[in-house]
Structures are given as C-alpha cells and as structure tokens.
Amino acid sequence: MSVTITFLGGAGTVTGSKYLVRHDGKSLLVDCGLFQGYKQLRLRNWTPLPVAPDQINAVLLTHAHLDHSGYLPLLVKEGFTGHVYTTTGTRDLCKILLPDSGHIQEEDAAFANRHKLSKHETALPLYTRQDALDTLPFIKTVEFGKTCSPLPGWKATFSPAGHILGASSILLEVAGRRILFSGDLGRPDDLIMSPPDDAPQADTVLIESTYGDRIHPVEDILSELAPALARVAKRGGVAVVPVFAVGRAQALLHAIHLLKLKGDLPTSLPVFLDSPMAVNTTHLFESHPGEHRLSTQDSRALTHSATMINSTDESKALASRHGPMVILSASGMATGGRVLHHLAHYAGDHRNMIILTGFQAPGTRGATLASGAKTVRIHGRDVEVKAEVVQLQSASAHADANQLLTWLRTMPQAPDQVYIVHGEAGPADAFRCRINRELGWRAMVPEAGSTWPT
DSSP states (O other), rough: OEEEEEEEEESSSSSSSSEEEEEEEEEEEEOOOOOOOSEEEEEEGGGGOOSGGOOOOOOEEEEEEEEHHOOOOOHHHTTOSEEEEOOHHHHHHHHHHHHHHHHHHHHHHHHHHTTTTSSSSOOOOOOOOOOOOOHHHHHGOTTTTTTOOOOTTTTEEEOOOOOTTTOEEEEEEEEEEEEEOSSOOOTOSSBBBOOOOOOOSEEEEEEOOOTTTOOSSSOOOHHHHHHHHHHHHHTTTTEEEEEOOTTHHHHHHHHHHHHHHTTSOTTTTTTEEEEEEEHHHHHHHHTTTTBBBBOOOHHHHTSSSSSEEOOOHHHHHHGGSSEEEEESSOTTTTTSSSSHHHHHHHTTTTTEEEOOOOOOOOTSSSHHHTTTTTTTETTTTEOOOSSSEEOOOSSOSSSHHHHHHHHHHHHHSSSSSEEESSSOOHHHHHHHHHHIIIIOOOOOOOOOOOOOEO
C-alpha cells in the first residue's frame, strides 16, 4: 500500500500546520497547529477535521509555537488517545504555551460575553486551560538524533532546526519511504539560536516557505534596534514591542542588553517583559544550554535584563508610569494577550513607538499596523495610531529564501518530490520556482485539503 500525505493546514498559509500521513490503515499527524490571522482562517479551527481524532494513532511535533502545537488540546478533547512525540525542549515549552493558550481563549470569550461582542448568544473558548493541562501527559520526549517508533514499523528521527528551543526537523520512515519535514528552520546567523543541522537524505521533503520570496537584510538586529529605541528614549516615549513569548522575546531582551553594554542605549532605560509565558520561557534557556549560542552568563543575564511582569495588576500598573520605557509583551502579531491593552493605551501618542519584530501574518493587527493604517481595531473599538510604527527587518527567526535553498543543498542526493508548505501563496510559489530553476528538483505547492503520494 502507498504512503500518502493530506495537507490539513500549513498549505497556502503560514499557520495551522497539520500533515496527515497514512499507510496501511494507520494515520499519523505531523504538527497540530492553530490557524491564525484572517477570520476565515481562524474559523477553520472550529471546523472538524476530515479524520476523527480517535482514528489518528500518533502525533509528531516539530516545535511548540501555537501554529504547530496549539490544536493539540482540542484533538485530545475530541478523542485522540495516542502519544505525542517531540523533543524535551518542545515538551517544556508546551507546558507553558498550551495552558496559556487555553487561558487566553477563556479570557477572550469572557470579555466578548461581558461586552456583548459575540454574534453568538454565548461566546465559547475553543478549549480551556484545563483541556490543555489534560493534554500534557500524552507527550513523550525523544532526544535529538535518536530514533523512536511512534507506530509499529514506523520510525521518526528528530534533528535540530534552530528557530526556537526544542525546534526540530523530522525524518519519518514508513514502508520504505523517507519523508522529511523541515519544521520551521532557523537562521544560520541567528543572534541566540544555534543553526539547523544539515538535511538528511529523503524521498519526499516538506519545506517551510515563510520567507520564500525574500532575503534578510545585511543589517543585524542590533544596528536596526539601536536607533529606534534611542529615538523613543530621547523624546521620553514608550516603546511597545509585540513579541512572540518563545524566541523573539528572548532575542530582543538579549539585543537590548548588548546595546546597553555597548553604550548605544542608556543603561537606565527601563525594560519590562509583560508576559508570564515569556518570563517562564526565559528561564528555560539555562536548562537547554546545547541548543543556543548564549553562555551561562548570558542566559542568567536574560532573566535580569528586564523587570519581569507576572500578575495582571502589575501589568495594569505599567499604564501609570511615564516614559521613556520599553514594554515587551505577547503576542507577536498582536492577535491577543496583554499587548493589546498596551497598544490601546499608547498607540494614540506621537511620542510613543510600536516596534514590530518579525513576520506579520495577513489579517493580524500586526499586519494592519505594518501597513501604515491610521486606526487598529482592539477589543471592539477603533484605536487611533499616532505612535511611530517601526518594523524590524532583521529580527526574524526564520531562514530566508537563500538560507532555505542552502539547507536543501545539504541533502546528499535530490529527493523525488518537494512540497512547499507553511507560506503565503506568493512566497510559496516564488520558492517553488527557485527550487525548479536552481536545483532542478520537482516541487509543488499543495492545496489545503489535498492528498498526495510520497
């Protein structure tokens, strides 16, 4: 019997990664992510999967970002009883990310009900914090470089992908076929994360294409961030920085720390990390020293480079402080979380600054701000944007098009087929063209819901 892949998510869009591999009556899901961005994408989270969760025998997770892991609690809630295989770093991050995701969804539903913002009689969360906690015991850890057997006769090997703690590429072997899932590939020159391992030999490759049509600038994050923060500090303003709690928050903290050490920023400039999830993640860097470039001293410095904000009351109290100051807060695309309250409070003042730190998926508030919009909708109202909006071009944790091609070239031989995933239509097709033209390999961009052989 043939081995097939059904692209349930991460096809034609950057979010919702879910790849269903089937063979001989068995089904395995690689990644289990939430759709984010446009409303029509988010609504897909509420649409039942075309396969019943209790018919999925196992899950492999490339990493912990919610667009790759955030659907897991719903999968378990609706009947999945198998194991979820991933690295220790991803397991540790899921312990932080998934319950927080459930909590935010409960809060958003409660807010919508209080303010009658839902079109439904009662707004409900997709899943709760408890649903997420109930999911964690299903996770089984695998060491980098070691091979596990998620199903009888199936083998999976996890190799470092850079990007964030625990992030991996996965080589799945079944019925004589070798299928390589790139996951989200980090940059070889990342400020804090180690570079991805070379690609192993495979028959079929699924490769991400977030930046499939772009090359990162030569300018690094330090040279981009320094003048922006210096400007806002000089005018006594507040810099609100939407950050991904995992990865981006720590990179920004380290960058600000280095700029203060170099004298490019005043050491007295107050920095606040307002995200319990990001605070907890920051402490994990000391537990995973082999996955990043930070020394033991640097890892410890991360936890002291900002005032760590945990409680809601502490977060609200920031609004009574005067600038200059820097507030790093989740989420990175301003889709939810505490950063929305800071944006609503500070966006209307021209002295302030909003710093966007990476890819902003279409349909998100981050993308609206990046486009130069004069208003942004937050909690049911239009908030005027007078603050200076800066989008850092060098802060991405994803490999660019050249770096993705370089990674593919590390394969010992050409694969039979490459599927371009985890990218918007334009970048994905641009990257397909480059693979065809420069490598001479067969490549295609699969449509969402389509099934293809390996």
